[in-house]
Amino acid sequence: MSHFHIQRKLNRRGFLRGTLHGVAVSVALPFLDVFLNTNGDALAASGAPLPRRFGTWFFGCGMNPARWTPTTEGENWEMTPELEPVASVRHRINIISGFSVLLNGEANQVHRTGVFGTLCGGAPKAADTVEGPTLDVLISDQIGTRTRFRSLEMAATGSSRHSTSLRNVNSVNPAEPSPLSLYTRIFGPGFADPNAAEFVPDPQIMLRKSALSIVGEDRKRLEKLLGHADRARLDQYFSSLRQLEQQLELQLQKPPPLEACYVPKAPGETVTDTEIGNVIKNHALMSDTLALALACDQTRVFNMLFSNRASSLRMPGSADTHHTLTHEEPRDPKLGYQPRATVFVQKSMEAWAHFVKTLDAVPEGDGTLLDNCLVMAHSETSEANSHSVMGLPIMIAGNAGGRVKTGLHVSGIGDSTSRIGLTMQQAMGLNIGSWGTDQNETNRPITEILT
Amino acid sequence: MHKTLPLVTLLFTLLLTGCSSGDIDAQGGPVAMRRLTPEQYRNAIEDTFGSNIKVEGRFEPGSRRAGLNAVGSSLVAVTPSGFEQYEALSRNIARQLVSPELRGTALPCQPQSENAADDSCAAMIVRTFGRPLLRRPLTEEEVSVRTRSAAEVTNARRDFYAGVELIVISLLVAPDFLFRVETAEPDPQAEQANRLLLTNLSLASRLSYFLWNRSPDEQLLSAAEHGELTDTEGLARQVDRMLASDQLRGGVRAFFEDLFLFDAFEDLGKDVARYPLYNARMAEDAREQTLRFVVDQLVTRQGDYRDLYTSREMPMTRSLGPLYGVPVHAQEGWETMVFPPDHPRAGLLSQASFSMLHAHPGRSSPTLRGVFMREALLCQTIPEAPADVDFSQFAQDAEAVHKTARDRLKVHATKSSCKKCHRLTDPIGLGLERFDGIGKFRTTENGATIDTNGDFDGRKFADAAGLGEAFAENPVVGACLVENLYRYAVGREQANTERRLLKHLEGRFEELGYQVPALMREIALSEGFRTASRPKENT
Numbered sequence: 001m002s003h004f005h006i007q008r009k010l011n012r013r014g015f016l017r018g019t020l021h022g023v024a025v026s027v028a029l030p031f032l033d034v035f036l037n038t039n040g041d042a043l044a045a046s047g048a049p050l051p052r053r054f055g056t057w058f059f060g061c062g063m064n065p066a067r068w069t070p071t072t073e074g075e076n077w078e079m080t081p082e083l084e085p086v087a088s089v090r091h092r093i094n095i096i097s098g099f100s101v102l103l104n105g106e107a108n109q110v111h112r113t114g115v116f117g118t119l120c121g122g123a124p125k126a127a128d129t130v131e132g133p134t135l136d137v138l139i140s141d142q143i144g145t146r147t148r149f150r151s152l153e154m155a156a157t158g159s160s161r162h163s164t165s166l167r168n169v170n171s172v173n174p175a176e177p178s179p180l181s182l183y184t185r186i187f188g189p190g191f192a193d194p195n196a197a198e199f200v201p202d203p204q205i206m207l208r209k210s211a212l213s214i215v216g217e218d219r220k221r222l223e224k225l226l227g228h229a230d231r232a233r234l235d236q237y238f239s240s241l242r243q244l245e246q247q248l249e250l251q252l253q254k255p256p257p258l259e260a261c262y263v264p265k266a267p268g269e270t271v272t273d274t275e276i277g278n279v280i281k282n283h284a285l286m287s288d289t290l291a292l293a294l295a296c297d298q299t300r301v302f303n304m305l306f307s308n309r310a311s312s313l314r315m316p317g318s319a320d321t322h323h324t325l326t327h328e329e330p331r332d333p334k335l336g337y338q339p340r341a342t343v344f345v346q347k348s349m350e351a352w353a354h355f356v357k358t359l360d361a362v363p364e365g366d367g368t369l370l371d372n373c374l375v376m377a378h379s380e381t382s383e384a385n386s387h388s389v390m391g392l393p394i395m396i397a398g399n400a401g402g403r404v405k406t407g408l409h410v411s412g413i414g415d416s417t418s419r420i421g422l423t424m425q426q427a428m429g430l431n432i433g434s435w436g437t438d439q440n441e442t443n444r445p446i447t448e449i450l451t
Numbered sequence: 452m453h454k455t456l457p458l459v460t461l462l463f464t465l466l467l468t469g470c471s472s473g474d475i476d477a478q479g480g481p482v483a484m485r486r487l488t489p490e491q492y493r494n495a496i497e498d499t500f501g502s503n504i505k506v507e508g509r510f511e512p513g514s515r516r517a518g519l520n521a522v523g524s525s526l527v528a529v530t531p532s533g534f535e536q537y538e539a540l541s542r543n544i545a546r547q548l549v550s551p552e553l554r555g556t557a558l559p560c561q562p563q564s565e566n567a568a569d570d571s572c573a574a575m576i577v578r579t580f581g582r583p584l585l586r587r588p589l590t591e592e593e594v595s596v597r598t599r600s601a602a603e604v605t606n607a608r609r610d611f612y613a614g615v616e617l618i619v620i621s622l623l624v625a626p627d628f629l630f631r632v633e634t635a636e637p638d639p640q641a642e643q644a645n646r647l648l649l650t651n652l653s654l655a656s657r658l659s660y661f662l663w664n665r666s667p668d669e670q671l672l673s674a675a676e677h678g679e680l681t682d683t684e685g686l687a688r689q690v691d692r693m694l695a696s697d698q699l700r701g702g703v704r705a706f707f708e709d710l711f712l713f714d715a716f717e718d719l720g721k722d723v724a725r726y727p728l729y730n731a732r733m734a735e736d737a738r739e740q741t742l743r744f745v746v747d748q749l750v751t752r753q754g755d756y757r758d759l760y761t762s763r764e765m766p767m768t769r770s771l772g773p774l775y776g777v778p779v780h781a782q783e784g785w786e787t788m789v790f791p792p793d794h795p796r797a798g799l800l801s802q803a804s805f806s807m808l809h810a811h812p813g814r815s816s817p818t819l820r821g822v823f824m825r826e827a828l829l830c831q832t833i834p835e836a837p838a839d840v841d842f843s844q845f846a847q848d849a850e851a852v853h854k855t856a857r858d859r860l861k862v863h864a865t866k867s868s869c870k871k872c873h874r875l876t877d878p879i880g881l882g883l884e885r886f887d888g889i890g891k892f893r894t895t896e897n898g899a900t901i902d903t904n905g906d907f908d909g910r911k912f913a914d915a916a917g918l919g920e921a922f923a924e925n926p927v928v929g930a931c932l933v934e935n936l937y938r939y940a941v942g943r944e945q946a947n948t949e950r951r952l953l954k955h956l957e958g959r960f961e962e963l964g965y966q967v968p969a970l971m972r973e974i975a976l977s978e979g980f981r982t983a984s985r986p987k988e989n990t
Binding site: 110113127128149150158160161167168170171173203207208210212213214215217218219222225227229230236239243273275312317320321324386 | 481483484509511512514516526527528529530531532533534535538541542596597600603604607608613616617620621624625626627629630632634717718720722723724725811812813814835836837838839840859985986987
C-alpha cells in the first residue's frame with residue numbers, strides 16, 4: 001500500500017493543520033516496477049493509467065509544396081527533399097498533406113487565417129477577431145484541469161507574444177520566452193518531486209489558498225456592476241484563479257510516483273532572439289524541460305513555438321528574415337525555389353525531428369513518453385510567397401496512448417483542416433461527433449490514422 | 452509636496468479665453484473595466500508600500516487596439532498564466548513587506564505580540580493598504596473577512612506577519628485591484644434615461660490614471676468621497692492641482708510610450724554583424740531619449756506639440772554618442788545636445804528610437820516607418836497587404852541590381868494593387884532612409900547615394916528635417932493627437948455622441964497653442980470624460 005492511500009485517510013482538518021506547520025505528513029516507499037500493471041500501461045500505485053498528452057508545435061512560413069509533399073500515400077511514402085530531416089523519425093509521425101483552411105468567402109488574412117483556421121475550425125472573419133478557443137484550449141478544458149498547469153506555452157523566439165494559443169481574442173495565453181523562465185515555472189518553487197522520499201507541504205500553501213478564497217467573495221458584487229462583455233472577462237479572471245487554487249490543492253498532496261519523472265538540470269541564461277542559432281539552442285533546451293514536465297505530469301497540454309507566424313528567423317549577418325526572403329528572394333531558375341528562404345524550411349524540419357526524438361527518448365511504461373503524446377506540427381501557410389492556406393504542412397507525432405498509429409502519409413486533397421482538429425479531439429477522448437464552422441464544419445475524422 | 456509649475460497660471464488665463472470644452476454637449480461611451488498596465492501596477496505598489504519594495508516578475512503582454520494598449524486594456528482578460536504571475540508577484544511583495552528590515556517602517560502599526568493575532572492592527576493594515584490599492588474605502592465586510600483570515604493564519608503559524616502576508620496577497624490579487632472597474636449611475640439632471648454619470652470614485656480613478664498614470668492620491672480620493680467632483684468647479688480644482696504636479700510628467704510619458712508602441716522594445720533584436728554598434732543599453736537609451744525629449748518639450752517647457760517634429764535639441768548619453776556621431780562629455784546620465792541647422796538630426800522622426808523600432812533586424816524599412824507615421828501620428832488606417840500579391844516582380848530585384856530601398860520599392864509605386872497603400876507609406880518612409888536600421892546616419896546604401904526627396908500629402912521635402920517640418924505644418928498631426936489622447940483617456944474608441952466634442956477639442960488644441968497639458972485639461976473637464984452610456988447587452 002502506498003502513502004497515497006494513507007494520506008487520503010488523514011483527517012482533513014488535522015492534515016491541513018499539519019501542513020500549516022510544515023510538518024512532513026508521509027514518507028514514501030521506494031519506487032517499484034510493480035507500479036506498472038502487466039500491460040505496462042498503468043500505475044499500480046494510484047491505479048490510474050499513464051496520462052495522455054496533447055500538444056502543438058508551430059513553425060512559421062511553411063514550405064515549398066512541390067519539395068515537401070510526398071507523392072505517394074500510406075505507409076511507405078516516398079521521401080521528399082524537404083522531409084529528409086524527419087527521415088529518422090518517420091515511423092513516429094504521420095505526414096498530413098493537402099488539407100486547407102476553406103475561406104468561406106472571407107479574405108485570406110496573411111499569416112493569420114492559416115493558423116487560426118486550423119486551430120479554431122474556421123477562417124477568422126476580420127483582422128481583429130478570432131473565433132476561439134484554439135484546439136489546445138478545447139482539449140485542455142477536458143484533460144488539463146487536474147494537473148498543476150492547465151497548459152504550457154513556450155516560444156523559442158524569445159517573445160511571450162509569440163503564442164498561437166487563445167481562449168478568445170482577448171485572452172491569448174502568453175508564451176514562456178526563455179528556457180530558464182520555462183524551467184523556473186515548472187521545476188522552481190512549487191514543484192513537488194513525485195518520487196521524493198519525503199513530502200513536506202509548503203506551509204505557505206494554506207495561506208495562499210485562504211487569500212484566494214477571500215477574493216472569491218468579490219465575484220457577485222462585481223458581476224452586478226458589469227455589462228455582458230466585462231462579465232465574461234471577469235469569469236475568465238475567476239477561471240484563472242480557480243486554476244491556481246487547483247494547483248495549490250495538488251501541492252497539498254503527495255503526488256503519486258511517476259517512474260519517468262526526474263528533475264532535469266536547470267538551463268542557464270541564454271540569448272533569446274530570432275537569430276537561427278539561438279532559436280535552435282533555446283528550442284532544444286525548452287524541449288528537454290518540457291519532456292520532463294510531461295513525464296512528471298505537471299501538464300498534459302502544451303504549445304511549442306519554434307518560429308512565429310511570418311517567421312522572423314534570420315541568419316547571423318543577414319539583412320533579411322525568413323519572412324522577407326519568402327517575398328523578396330528571387331526564385332532560382334535552375335532549382336525552382338528560393339534557396340535562402342528554403343534553408344529555414346530545412347531548419348524547421350530538423351528542429352521538429354529533434355523535438356520528436358526528445359519526447360521519444362524519455363522511457364515511460366513499456367515504451368516512451370511519445371507513445372502517450374499526440375503532437376500536431378503545423379504552419380500558417382504552405383507556400384509563404386503567395387500566403388497560400390491550401391495544402392498546409394501538417395505532421396502528427398505520437399500515439400495518444402495507443403489510439404493513433406504513425407508512419408503514414410495521408411493526403412486530404414483539399415479537405416478542411418477541421419478534419420485534423422476533429423481527429424485530434426477524438427483521439428484525446430473528447431466526446432464530439434463534428435467540429436468546425438461553415439464550410440469548415442466536418443464530421444469525418446481521419447480514420448486512416450486512428451486505431 | 453509636488454513642485455508647482457508656472458503652467459497653472461497659464462491654464463487659468465487660457466480658461467478665460469475661448470469656449471471651454473466642458474460646455475460642449477457630449478455623452479461618453481460605456482464605462483470600462485481596464486486591466487492595469489505593468490507601469491500602473493508598479494506605481495500602485497510604490498504609492499502604497501513605498502519605493503523600497505521591488506516589483507520583480509513578468510506581466511502578461513497587453514493587447515493593442517485602435518493603436519493603443521490603453522484601449523486594449525478595456526478588452527483583455529487575465530489568463531491562467533497571467534494570474535499565476537500576479538499571484539507570484541503578490542507573494543514576493545508581501546514577503547518583502549514583512550521582512551524584519553521593512554516591517555517596522557512599512558506597516559502602519561505594530562502588533563501587541565509578534566506571535567499572536569492582533570485584530571485592530573490587522574484591520575488597520577487592511578484599511579491603510581486597501582484604500583490606495585482598490586482606489587476606494589473598503590467596506591466593513593471586506594475588512595473583517597481579511598482580519599478574520601489573518602487571525603486564523605496567525606494562530607496556526609504563531610506569527611502575526613504571516614497574517615499580514617495573507618492580507619497583502621488578498622489585496623494584490625483582487626479583481627478590483629488588477630482591473631479598474633468603472634461604474635456610472637443615472638444623471639439626475641438628464642432628460643434621457645440612458646445618460647449616466649461616472650461615480651465620483653470612478654471619475655477620480657479615470658482622472659488620475661489619465662493625468663498621472665497612477666491611482667488617485669489621498670486628496671483626490673477624499674474629494675471624490677465627499678462628492679466634490681460632481682460639479683465642474685470641484686473637478687477643475689482637482690484637475691488643476693494635478694496638472695501642476697510633477698506627477699504629470701509620468702502621465703504624459705505613459706501616453707507617449709503607448710502611442711509610440713514602445714512596448715515593442717521588449718522584443719527588439721538587431722543583427723549584431725550588420726550593426727556592430729548596437730547593444731541593449733543603446734536601445735534602452737534611445738527609448739529613454741525620446742521620452743525625455745517629449746516630456747521636456749511638452750511639460751517642462753510647456754511647448755508646442757508640433758515643435759517635437761522640428762526641435763534640434765535632444766537629450767544624449769554616452770552610449771548614444773557613437774550612434775549620433777557626436778561627442779558626449781557626461782560619463783553618466785544625460786546632457787542636452789543642440790544640433791546645428793544644417794545637421795540631418797531634427798525632431799522626433801530623426802531619433803534612433805523610431806529608426807530602430809520600425810525596421811527589420813538587419814535593415815531599415817521605409818514601409819514599416821511609413822505605416823507607423825500614417826497610423827500612429829496621422830490616425831490613418833493602412834490595410835494589411837492582400838494575400839494574393841504577385842511577388843514575382845521582386846524576383847529580379849536583388850540588392851546587387853537595385854542598390855537602394857527606393858529602387859527596390861519602385862514596384863510598389865508602379866503596380867496598381869500595391870500603389871493604393873504604398874503611395875501612402877513609402878514616400879514618407881523613404882524620407883527617413885538616411886537613418887539605417889538602428890538610426891545611424893548614412894548617405895549611401897550599397898555604394899549608391901540615398902535620395903530622400905519626397906512628397907508628403909502635397910508638400911515637398913528634401914530630407915528628414917524637411918519631412919519633420921511638413922509634419923509640423925500638417926493640421927492632421929494635431930487633430931490625430933487629440934483623437935489619440937481622448938481614446939487613451941477613456942480607454943475606448945470615441946462614440947458617435949462624442950464626435951462634436953472631438954471636433955471642438957481639435958479647435959481648442961489649436962487655440963491653446965498645441966499645448967498638451969492644456970489639452971488634457973480640456974478633455975478632463977469635458978462632458979464625454981465624465982458621462983457614460985449603458986453597455987451593449989447581448990443576452
